[in-house]
Amino acid sequence: MGLAQLHSRALLGLQAPDVTVEVDLANGLPSFSLVGLAEVEVREAKERVRSAISNSGLEFPSNKRITVNLAPADLPKDSGRFDLPIALGILAASGQLEWRALETFAFAGELSLSGALRAVRGALPMVLASQALQAQSLVLSDDSAGPTQAALQWVLPPGSAQEAALVPDCVVYEAKHLLDVVQYFKQIQSGTAATGAECAPPTGWSRLDAAALHTALAQPRYADMADVKGQSAARRALEIAAAGGHHLLMVGSPGAGKSMLAQRMAGLLPPMGLADALQSAAVASLNGQFDWQHWGTRPVRSPHHTASAVALVGGASPPRPGEISLAHQGILFLDELPEFPRMALEALREPLETGTIHIARAGRSAQFPARFQLAAAMNPCPCGYWGSAMRKCRCSPDQVARYQARLSGPLLDRIDLHVEVQAMPAAELMAAQAGEASAAMQARVIAAHNKALARQGYTNQGLQGQALEQFAPLQPSAQGLLQSAAASMGLSARAMHKIVRVARTIADLEPMGPADAAIESNHVAEAIQYRRALLGQDL
Structure with a gap:
């Protein structure tokens, strides 16, 4: 024995x-x-x-x-x-x-x-x-x-x-x-x-x-923003999103470059620290998807639009992480956003705010990190050419409104930046020079990110309550502009707070601006422009 x-x-x-x-x-x-x-x-x-x-x-x-x-x-x-x-x-x-x-x-x-x-x-x-x-x-x-x-x-x-x-x-x-x-x-x-x-x-x-x-591990490698020609407004929105940890929605016709931009967003983010890299790798390891040679590389997850709510947020028994957790410390790219099941999209609302997902099953529960950046893309209408100068749209105003209504107001409220991506004419595209490289954009992102860390210890996307008032003070002129925009556009309190956070990031991107500088009216004006990309809002 x-x-x-x-x-x-x-x-x-x-x-x-x-x-x-x-x-x-x-x-x-x-x-x-x-x-x-x-x-x-x-x-x-x-x-x-x-x-x-x-x-x-x-x-x-x-x-x-x-x-x-x-x-x-x-x-x-x-x-x-x-x-x-x-x-x-x-x-x-x-x-x-x-x-x-x-x-x-x-x-x-x-x-x-x-x-x-x-x-x-x-x-x-x-x-x-x-x-x-x-x-x-x-x-x-x-x-x-x-x-x-x-x-x-x-x-x-x-x-x-x-x-x-x-x-x-x-x-x-x-x-x-x-x-x-x-x-x-x-x-x-x-x-x-x-x-x-x-x-x-x-x-x-x-x-x-x-x-x-x-020592033997290779440095993370990402696709370069230099491949993107033109699209200055979208490139600016990506830079703001990367600097402040904000979520982004790109609206534009097919072939305008939305997917190309989103796939290069991870290369703009600051390098991951050891703790963040370990946590991201641990989540991937739970699903058997971690490749140790990709250590320190920010994940980019792009599930198909037929993905279910369980596939996105996680589930099963015992609980397994979903796409939002596998994208932890990286990018979750949802292409054709209105085509996703309504239940799946609504399930994203809480993780977008909290950065975690709690999965409860009979007798078992688990909590997974889900601090990802959402980069979503959609067409403005079913045919994709509403408002385009390249081709005539075949959709009626009612069809456009119904298509955009697939995205609920509470979900859109949680997306900080809405930007329109216009397709470039063929002649202009062929003659355009290579865009600014990711390295130069990342340097500005890191500088703005460091300002936020020195000021409040986390990214601007996490500013809430008293911290928002303390670390994102508005100049009187900026405050008046925000109140006027909120009244004319019917913005919710959440949307107003997101405008302030985005304006805080825009101010941080100023090369000579101090970290504790008050937000000015031009910063708020630019942030307001990123709430009006959905063309159907003007119907």
């Missing part, structure tokens, strides 16, 4: 609760039981583990009653991440490994039938949660003068190990095969090595150097 306990982690949204894998071998009728609220893919681990141990030349205790418990029992467990700790627990409980040597390690990895390790999703959130628990343990130990919890070292498959090693101050080992893990711990058990740094590792075992990994 034998008992072994190993560490791993489950996934519940971005949280990764600790899971203790307990393996007990007892005399009795041979059996293999797995308990602990395991989903189907976890229960199937029994066959994978059995074959992996046997095909690796190790001894599977087929004459014993094997019980595997994934504690805590009320926490749902899914995916194949528990294959590796279950296999090691069986080997430790049967005496082939000393499980005390495994106490300071955490394991995750799916096993093939040959014993090779396969990557699992969510490696980055698991390691981040482990680091957060260690930091909390240090704080509590400082307060109570009690013992601190030792930081766990991670053993992960190729692919998963690379993304986990991006977390600072985390010890991560990459193992390609079950035998590599077994041989390494047998070396420690036999005393040939005291620590991981001193041992002669097996061929498929290596410790990943986070500093070297970060």
